[in-house]
Amino acid sequence: xxxxxxxxxxxxxxxxxxxxxxxxxxxxxxxxxxxxxxxxxxxxxxxxxxxxxxxxxxxxxxxxxxxxxxxxxxxxxxxxxxxxxxxxxxxxxxxxxxxxxxxxxxxxxxxx
Amino acid sequence: xxxxxxxxxxxxxxxxxxxxxxxxxxxxxxxxxxxxxxxxxxxxxxxxxxxxxxxxxxxxxxxxxxxxxxxxxxxxxxxxxxxxxxxxxxxxxxxxxxxxxxxxxxxxxxxxxx
Numbered sequence: 001x002x003x004x005x006x007x008x009x010x011x012x013x014x015x016x017x018x019x020x021x022x023x024x025x026x027x028x029x030x031x032x033x034x035x036x037x038x039x040x041x042x043x044x045x046x047x048x049x050x051x052x053x054x055x056x057x058x059x060x061x062x063x064x065x066x067x068x069x070x071x072x073x074x075x076x077x078x079x080x081x082x083x084x085x086x087x088x089x090x091x092x093x094x095x096x097x098x099x100x101x102x103x104x105x106x107x108x109x110x111x112x
Numbered sequence: 113x114x115x116x117x118x119x120x121x122x123x124x125x126x127x128x129x130x131x132x133x134x135x136x137x138x139x140x141x142x143x144x145x146x147x148x149x150x151x152x153x154x155x156x157x158x159x160x161x162x163x164x165x166x167x168x169x170x171x172x173x174x175x176x177x178x179x180x181x182x183x184x185x186x187x188x189x190x191x192x193x194x195x196x197x198x199x200x201x202x203x204x205x206x207x208x209x210x211x212x213x214x215x216x217x218x219x220x221x222x223x224x225x226x
Contacts, residue, residue, distance in 0.1 A: 034214060043116075043202050043217030044155070089154065099170060100215070102147075104154040 012109045019077040021088050021106045028071060029095030035064060035075045036089045038105070044089060047075070077108075085110045114139045118203050118218035125193055125225055133188045133221050135203030143206040144186040145170070145215070146178065148199040155202065161186055193225040 013019045025033065031052040036044035050057045050064045050073075057064050063076040073090050087105040094101055116137045125131050137144065145160035147170075157170030161180040175197055177189040186205075190197060200222050204215040 036215075041220075043204075043219050044215070045217070046214045049214060099157055099160065101157075101171075102155040104152060 009104065010107045010109070012111055013080050015082060015110050015112050016079055019075075019080045019084070019108060019110075021075045021077075021108065023073040023075075023090035023103050023106075025071050025073055025090065025092045025103075026101075027092060027094040028068075030092035031095055032093045033064070033066065033073055034091045034100070035062075035073075036091060036102075037084075038087045038089065040086075047088075080108075080110050082110045082112055084108060114216065116203055116205050116216050116218035118201075118221050120221060121219065122222050123224070125223070127194055127225055128192050131190050131193060131223075133190075133201060133203075133223070135186045135188065135218060136184050137186075137203075137205040137216070138184065139205060139207075139216065140183065141205035141207050141216075142183070144180065145204045145206075146176070146186070146188045147202045147204065148172065148197075149202060149220075150199050158188070158201075193223075195225045197223065198225050199223060 034049045035047040037047050038044040048059045048062050048064050050066050055066050061078045065074045087107045089102050089105045091100045091102045119134045142163045146158040147155045149155050156172045158176050159170055159178040161167045164180055164183050167178050180186055200220050202220050203218040206215050
């Protein structure tokens, strides 16, 4: 399953499928990006980050892709599990280093 | 356990009655920040602090105050709360260098102003 972030704030996928969550960021000066996961009733949790000198970074079951040309960021979750159900936010620093700006989030629902 | 602790978790108050939401971190982080989260608007930064006695406005500071007298604590003060401050509030901290090294968030404070 795939979302387009702000334009499609919900995404439903079957357990075991791969998920792709997209985010269009706003500032070409942004040089650091983070994906956060927020489960119901909890604060956001760091998932993975990427700096602007990279275009791909992999973690455990997650991969972040950065396309600076079109100012686009994506989070890929492999073999999505029910525990992955949450709201996912991308965040950018807009080059300031002192502040982070969050997107409105995409709600991921995993169907067993 | 490394954590950011906010209190209270839930608060209902009346318009105009001063309140303080506390935030404490045990990771010796220099950087701390307050965010509010509203449906459709995501997380918006209220205030942040780079270190003790150093605070600065975020994107939505109106109606809020903060202080940073000690490294571990960063309270959020609403001198005269209004209903438009009903929201979910998060405190976050980060090591020296700011949020470019990743935030640790608290569990949130749900505030209702009637």
